[in-house]
Amino acid sequence: VVCAVYRASWHGAIVAAKIVRCLSEELFQWSVDEGRLAMSVVHPNVVKTVQMGVDLAECYFKDGVELDAVHVLWILQEYCDRGTLVDAVERGCMRTHRHIHAPPDMMAVYRTLKDIADGMAAIHAKGIVHCDLNGRNVMLTASDSDPRGYVAKVADFGLARMCHGEEMAPCKTFGTISHLPPELLKDQILSAAGDVWAFGVIMWEMVSGYRAHLEKSKEGIEVLVMSGKGAMTPPAHVPQAYKDILATCMLNDHKARPTFEELRGMFELAILEEGSETFS
Template sequence: MQAGATLGRDAPRLEQRCTKVQPFYPCTLSQPHLPSPCGCPAVLQEFCARGSLLQAIDSGVLKLPNGAPNLPAILTAAQEIAGACLYLHRHDIVHGDLTPGNVLLATSSRDARRWVCKVGDFGLAQIIHPDATEIYSSCFGTLTHAAPELVVEGMLTKAADVFSFGVILLEMYSSKRVWRGYSFMQILSAISEGKLPFVIPADCPEALASLLHRCLHTDPMQRPTFDVVLAEVQAMLRGVPRAMGAGAPPQPTSVSVRGPSSPAGPQPAPKHESPFAQAAVTRAGSGPLITMSEPHA
């Protein structure tokens, strides 16, 4: 069982079951009708009782009572996810399957949200040699959040995680899944043709819209690193008005990124035309399903 994958409402039942597990199983026993203790290694991780970020998005947890995006909560979650990914990238680990479903929520009494994000599910994680910038993979994880170059070319880089983060950030802000209503083949076709249904809402703050624009760029070289992403998210978090959330906005926390250093610095927004401009995904014999709009510069 994957730690944290159980819904929050199942936590008491799971804890009750765990107390009944036989604490000792003699490894020397051997009988055809007794389960063999095969000695396989197991990974035990922190139990995250609040479910996943996907559930939070679907249930409207990231909205204010008036329906507006809860910017402090969204940016705090973005800070936590970006900090975790930066730590991985500093150790030359690419997650490879970053989605809201793989971001678990752990209970926290010290946070105004009563939960904190924990990036999990490293089944497709890869180590990139420090001297390399990319590896090639036959697996692209969850299609809805996979970078175009990973889906089309099998090219996995740290920038692929940044793209996935951009999709998550857009879904947190809009409180909806960007590919809702699309079949697997429609999604695959749209990604292959570079027609992505990413609309940055008109009410999105300029700094956040700019970050989304760069993270979701179809050219991986134009995406910021997580050093830049984290710095920009923290700057936005410091500037969030108190009226945007309940009480004072949460303050950016220090993020441990011990490990090999990577170059960091501001990366300007791309000068050429946005990859989202005037694109549409269509069904055979029908009009456009979603038409793109030019995001903020």
């Protein structure tokens, strides 16, 4: 698959145009499934897929050799003008002031995590497992009505699949290695609970300011997580409620992790408590 994303215009609106060139029928069907799954979820915290279409039999050149692209798929999506969550975290946007060592702005962190939990709850309600939830697949878009000035939206259904209950993944490293849960790495078990583990990794990244396992090799991450020691501990200065939520998301027993519906309630309560402490 050869993929590129462009800023484009569609009926007068700015959109993100994802152009996917597929060199096999299998890859083409996978990409079509991505578009269909994305279009099936309509929620304020999920990047909206506006339209998709197919161009047939485009010629594609690689290393001077002409290849036949079976199909060219284009997917038009809502344009998010504030970049990815990873970029925002690394710029210090989740801190009281923009410095890596500044304390996290817990209200902004909680609200952003609730956005993600809201979007993921809608995705799971459709029987879809995202399979690649990470900070690069969470987009931020400007919002005048939100005190943060933005809202977060879950994006990229490239690895998403329908999954009711549990099933076997096509391979054990199905997703972004730094965010993969132990049951997937050990037993190739794919379920909605795997997305919750990945969410726990995002929680750690948002308050630490760093990307998870950045200095570890792929093999080193696998050994750590499969040994049962993959759960991440947030900095000491974050609220105990935050530590407790993160810990439940990264339980080694995937059946004991909360659902995103339950996480929504946890963050609603955390936002209320954080607000009361701010004004007390």
